[in-house]
Amino acid sequence: MMNVFRRFRFRSNRSIRFYKYFLSYVLIVLILLSVTGVAVYSHFLQVFKEEVENANVAALMQVRDTMDVRFKEMQRIALQIAENQQLTPYALNNSGYDWYHSVNELNKYRFGNTFLSNLGIVLNRAPERRLFTADGVYQMHYFFNNVFRYEHWNEEEFVQTSASINRPLIRPVENISLNNGASRQRFATYLYPLPANTENPYATVVFFLNEQTVNDYVSPFLQKYNGAFFLVDEKDRPIVTAGGEWNAEELKAVWSRISAAQLQRQINSLVLQQSNYSVVKLPSTVNGWTYVTLIPSDKFLQPVQSTQQIITAVFVSLLFLGLVLSFLLANINYRKLRELVTIFGERAGDKATNGSGDEFDYLSDALRETTRHETMMARLNSRTGLLREKLLLSLLQGKSDRLYELDNLFEMSGVHFVHSHFKVMILEIDDAFAFQRGYSANMQDLLKFSVINVTEELIGEIGKGFGIDLAEERGIAVVMNIPKMSDEDSEIRGIAVKIQQFFKSYYKFSLSIGIGRSCQQLDELRSSFVDAERALYYRFLKGNEQVLIYEQLYTEDAASKLSGYPVNMEEQLVKAIRQGKADEAERAIGDILSAIAAKSATPAAAEASCKGLIHLLIRTIDEWEDAKDFRLEVEELLTNSYVTIERLEYELVRICRTLCDTLMMKKESHNFELRDNILSFIEAHYADNSLTLENIAARFGVSPSYITRFVKDQTGLPLIRYLGQVRMQKAKAMLRTTSFTVTEIAERIGYVDTMNFIRNFKKTEGVTPARYRELSSDKGSQIAGSEE
16 A cells, blocks of 8 residues: 555645545545445434345245245136036036046146145036046045045035035135045145136035145245244135244134234234234235234344444445545546646647646637637538539539639639549449438438548549539449540449449448440530439349449440240240249249340330230239239339339239239138048058158149148148147057057057157157056046945
8 A cells, every 4th residue: 555655645746636636536435435324324223124024025925926826726727627628517427438537637637736635526516426536536425534534524514615605715724534544634625616706606626735735835934034824814714824933723822913913014013922023914916815924023133233343344444445546546637637738738839837727727728729720620621522512513414504613613622633534433322222221311421421432542543533422312423534545444344343342341232333435525524424324224134233334235236136025924924823823923924024134125125024014914913803902012013113123023923922822722721622532541541651741742632831731721730740640549549448569559550660659649648658558447447446
């Protein structure tokens, strides 16, 4: 620390600005520490109390949310049981195999919920009293006397309660004698009528909840706080209780004290046996029950004293550290200020202020003087730029009768023509809409400005270039002043390609460039500009990202080319659309547009042929009455102006593909005979292990993708999944009714690999084939035993 002070030792030449810095930092440190100290010491106990209460609430919320989720799951199970076809009154009134299915379905619900010990369903108006559970089917008197004997509840009371409730009801935990007294456990019973909230429910779902299972959810909370837990129903009766240091009788007495206290708030205080407790209650989110905890308050206040001492030491340390940091920061900021003052003084030829002055005053005066100078230069540059734009626009607009007025502008704008020949180059962004959407207006101007600079720099290799942004267009015009060259077109094309590469590599957009004819007089620049525009018009035939030189385009033997395309191509396109063959329609459109591009002498001729193709599509679409939307979409192509023929091809292919798919789907939806033939074929040949998607499709003369989509439309499953479903149904039937081995069954349903069959069976049914057979056999025997 002493080394630091030696480095930043006090200097007598520091100005008052340094001490202002230092005192400002010290003041900030004192304010922060004072506010923090008052907040800590004044509200320390209150904060700790709130922490205790928040901890209790948060912990109880975790318990409540966990328990509510379980009860929501039981409600969901009850609703699923009501919709399960294997658990309808009709199925439950039958016997034999239907009962096996009913028990199996209940067993699935139990396996899916670890909160449940067992569950069952009873029909309220059945001729015989039976209880269907996940363990089997029982006569009511046998179940209540031998399997599940309540300490304070019997068969008649259960039947009466089940028939009289119209909303969910839970019975508090009580002692249960299991399996003829083999063991004794405590259970809560949750009854859910089907349907709920009606006057005459036809059945009741019974959930058996082991108290130990509930306590397992609560025990982590109780072990941490050494408190008590109560789950209370609407009538203020404890359903489930748990406590680390209290037994059942003590918990009952504790609850009588809590209930008598008439808890009015979420968090309450209570004194029990001369000890302070915090009582927290939370209502359930799914029913009218209440969750209550009792926590000793003093357990959270033990570390208060030691924490106060720690805070005092931290406060003193922070004060000392704040003073040191204040000195260091003040010295660093002041040194930078002195360096800045020295720099300004050296540039201005002045002597920097000494320690008696204020550095800020000196800098303010210097900056004002600098700003005045820069403002004057900016105005001059802006005026020069405007003069240059005016001059170049006048030349491109062909105002030859006013050239004498422009002479004075050449010198003022910095435009100097030193060579004998002139050409105009126009640069246009191919996807102008995406460019405008991807960049803001200011960013677009900046990018165009950079392109102008790069273009002028590249043209400087052979002459001079002067660029201007065509504000009403989407491109840039460049006036080139070049000497007479033998390979002029080759040189200019090379420069144009470099410009395209630069723009695409940095801005990810492509440029098309049109170049006009060479001229020797300024009043001929207008003609060169028009030539460049005409050259760009050839993008419709040549495509995007082209360098289009007017003299090369118009020297071709245009007369040797004819417009149009062979008539047989139209016939192929119309035939493909009528048959709904999208791929053939796409090929036909590509062939027609390729022929147009090859045979058209000018872009105008190509556009005329393309409009003829569009009218052909409109006439074809008119053959279907419900294809008006497609007609409107095609008609829009007549009004839209497409820069390239490739873009027009994309739009035509998109419309024709959608039209073909629509026509094909309409044909498919009415092909019921094909559906019946395919399903009958699968039913007859499912055991054939050589059966594949390809040979089934070949059998019916269609493509694999078509038959897959067709079967899915008719059955809801793709063809191969439908075949797998049929095979699994056959396998289940053989497992239940035959003694074939798993390998034999796999071979009989068309599987070559037995392990593959076992994996697919388990994935579909949830158990292996052997286990499925075992369960089928055990359930059948159990049902028969219960009936006896």
